[in-house]
Amino acid sequence: MRIMLALLLLLLSGCSKGQQNVIIDWADVVHITNTSYDGAQNSVLTDPALAGEELGTVKFKMADNVKDPSYRIKNGDATFLEKGTKLYAINGAPRWLAVKDEKAIHGYHLYYARKKSEEGYLWGYDALDKKKIQKVELYKEDRDQRKQLVRTVSEPDLTRFLSLLERSVPDDSAIISSETTDFARFHIIVYTDSPVAPGYILFRSDGQYIWAPDDQRRLPPEISGFIQ
Numbered sequence: 001m002r003i004m005l006a007l008l009l010l011l012l013s014g015c016s017k018g019q020q021n022v023i024i025d026w027a028d029v030v031h032i033t034n035t036s037y038d039g040a041q042n043s044v045l046t047d048p049a050l051a052g053e054e055l056g057t058v059k060f061k062m063a064d065n066v067k068d069p070s071y072r073i074k075n076g077d078a079t080f081l082e083k084g085t086k087l088y089a090i091n092g093a094p095r096w097l098a099v100k101d102e103k104a105i106h107g108y109h110l111y112y113a114r115k116k117s118e119e120g121y122l123w124g125y126d127a128l129d130k131k132k133i134q135k136v137e138l139y140k141e142d143r144d145q146r147k148q149l150v151r152t153v154s155e156p157d158l159t160r161f162l163s164l165l166e167r168s169v170p171d172d173s174a175i176i177s178s179e180t181t182d183f184a185r186f187h188i189i190v191y192t193d194s195p196v197a198p199g200y201i202l203f204r205s206d207g208q209y210i211w212a213p214d215d216q217r218r219l220p221p222e223i224s225g226f227i228q
Contacts, residue, residue: 161223
């Protein structure tokens with residue numbers, strides 16, 4: 001598998017001798033036991049105790065070290081993880097692995113090995129079985145990317161909260177600016193019976209509440225009652 005499958009390569013000319021500089025826009029990937037795992041940016045390990053056996057460690061960090069676009073990814077390679085980072089299985093989730101991350105919710109950043117038939121974003125809210133949702137946690141993210149739990153939503157409030165999510169409407173024109181006085185970034189973590197909980201970003205900006213379950217959507221103003 002060529003690393004080109006995981007990267008967007010931009011070739012920029014400009015060297016005085018006619019050579020080309022290769023700028024690589026890296027995707028978050030780790031490769032172990034002949035399998036590539038993609039970073040699942042907003043997914044959360046529901047319980048840190050579910051981190052299982054150590055599968056191996058990162059042997060080589062590709063970012064800042066690989067300049068050749070034809071480089072073939074090898075076992076132990078990772079784009080962003082530092083050499084020596086331990087990789088853990090997740091009990092009950094065989095296609096997932098976890099690495100410790102003090103800034104991540106519940107202390108682990110997750111990776112997923114796609115099946116050949118799987119394309120695009122796999123954890124959109126619309127695809128969830130809503131009957132399996134047990135609770136929702138809301139976290140506020142600070143400027144250092146640390147997340148603080150601000151509310152746990154369970155019944156009887158859960159039904160109302162989910163109804164507000166369902167009432168959100170597509171709005172690609174909404175402008176989200178961190179310069180507004182009320183700007184805040186939240187994480188909506190949805191718990192089912194799975195060891196891995198999908199997460200979704202919610203922004204508050206200029207009196208609007210915008211989230212991204214699949215596409216960008218504007219939430220009803222009543223959602224503010226859950227995240228003040």
